[in-house]
Amino acid sequence: MTDFSISSPARRCAAPNVKGLFAALVAGAMLSGCGVVNHMVYKTTGDVMQGFSRNHTVPYLMESRDLAMGCSMSEATAPLLMSFGRVTSEPDQLAVMLYLSAGSCAEEQAREHELAALAAMNAMNAEGAEDAMIRQKRAYVLASERYYKAWQHHNAHYGEPGTGECPDFDDDMDEFIYLAGLLSGLQALNGQIQSTSSIGVPANIGSIVARATGCLENDKWWGAPMALRATVWAMIPGAQPQGEDAFERLSIADTQGEDAGVRLPHVFHAIAAVNKGDQHLVKEVIREHARSLEEDPASEEWQFVDAMASNMLLAISDRLWVENTGHRTPMGQFGSFWDDEQEAVETMDLDDLL
Template identity: 75%
Template sequence: MTSIQKPASQACRSNTSFRGAVAAVLASVLLSGCGVVNNMIYKTTGDVMQGFSRNHTVPYLLESDDLAMGCAMSEATAPLLMSFGRVTSEPDQLAVMLYLSAGGCAEEQAREHELDGLAALRAMDAEEAEDAMIRQKRALALAAKRYHRGWKHHNAFYGKPDAGECPGFDDDLGEFIYMAGLLSGLQALNAEIQSTSSIGVPKNIGSTVSRATRCLENDKWWGAPMALRATVWAMIPGALPEGEDPFERLEIADAQGEEAGVRISHVFHAIAAQNKGDEERLRDVIRSHAQAIEETPANEEWTFVDAMATDMIVAISDRLWMENTGHRTPMGQLGTFWDDEKEAVETMDLDDLL
């Protein structure tokens, strides 16, 4: 048979096509290899960042009393740290702290708007008061969303609290974050109600949180678990067990918190008193807090928690002062009120010196 030879030009085209195909395959392999390497780098970085933040950043922050710094950090770093969940395990435990803190930032803004609204009402400026209340509700809606995200991450890491089983805690910080997640859930419901919006916070979250506090050692955590539970009893109709007195429990928790130098129970007590419309009890709680921070320094390991409690007590005091005087609590006068009887000042008769 006569062999058939391809023209030289066709042979060249065949060789060119072959080389192009080989190049394409090599490029694909190399690029996919780069992607694998990058993913490995991202995963390693994510794991390191999560571990460092959990083991060092959070404990460092908890020893600080600079709430504004903590607020700025949580809002600024949450997107970065949470984005590592795209390349490695979701940082659920860390997210509880990030969104609790970020929710607190939004709630702080809401309190400022509320004070603006109260000042406008005293000035008979209805339009400014209404605008301030709208801004307050918007900030509360944002706070509710953030708190709710923290609650969902809490459930993802520790399991749903209504499952009836308590999780195992690796260390004290893990147990504290569990408690922080319960607080985040309760705050989500409270903020949603105040914002008059609906973002999907479960309405039974209060009773769920109340049951879940039994997984925490009350004496170890400055009476806060019982204070949290008693606050739910005081605020939710039908939640109070027979034979229990929520305010008696809150007073016991207050004493524990004062002794430990972590007075977060005062906040729960104040919220419960506000809900009952008991201003005299509310004033007593504020006075007790002011006296306690003068007498007992904050626990060094949990300084941030104690500072947060003081900030919230000051906010409650500011609201009372603004409603009645048109200004916030004067500097250095936390625990006093505008209508307190003034102490008699001894005067000297200068005529006797002449």
């Protein structure tokens, strides 16, 4: 008879295996529990960071005029904040602001390379000019990629813009981020054009953005929605509706921006004038902006946007100065130009003193 007692070799071998299996199951459960706990901690942290950044960090930054600080912050924190999308909902709204700001960092570099290229051409340095232009195009590729990411996150959160249905905004910041997303779309297209490369930005973004601006109150947002729409009309052949005048609309928006202390419409006006090739109008817009800076205080709530507008117009002014003089806009002379008539200087007749 076969002995199946506890002392049999077969029984002695089976017992440890059962114990090992049980231990493995317990260990697996414990590890799984740790994973669940960690996931909950990460998710909670992500939700807190997203909410804090949207409700406090962004508004705090908008009250600052330190563009360089905002640029550095977006480039440094974007990977951290966006990584929380792996453990909680994708931070699409926050991504609009992060990638829009990071795109402006790359665009700023592109403008610096452009000025270097112009200076090199003035100095008859062909090789230096070509190298700077290559760096300029590379920077515009990066800028366009970042702006396009902002546009994609904008669409993921608000839905495809320009389809006829407007999103239900929760608060003013929600509306502002919507406007920022529209701006990022146009900037993505502009960056792609400037880079002379194709990164997949649709060519019809301009018309989409123009339609989507109808979801925003023009008076509430400093005339910027209409200015943005009018800029698209001025730049895209056939886009201007019958009976409309893009540059008349831009002039009206300029006044609204000045009154609100957020002079973003000046930027759109200057861009449209540059596209038209009207240097006289470009100068006039810059002069008006400089005058307004002295006479109209900036909005406390939106100082960052106002400072961004001034910086972009200074970049246009610098390009004009470098093209014509070899150097940028002199300190303290923003709003004036190299060919301005000098004011008559009072002179003293020394004959009477002899």
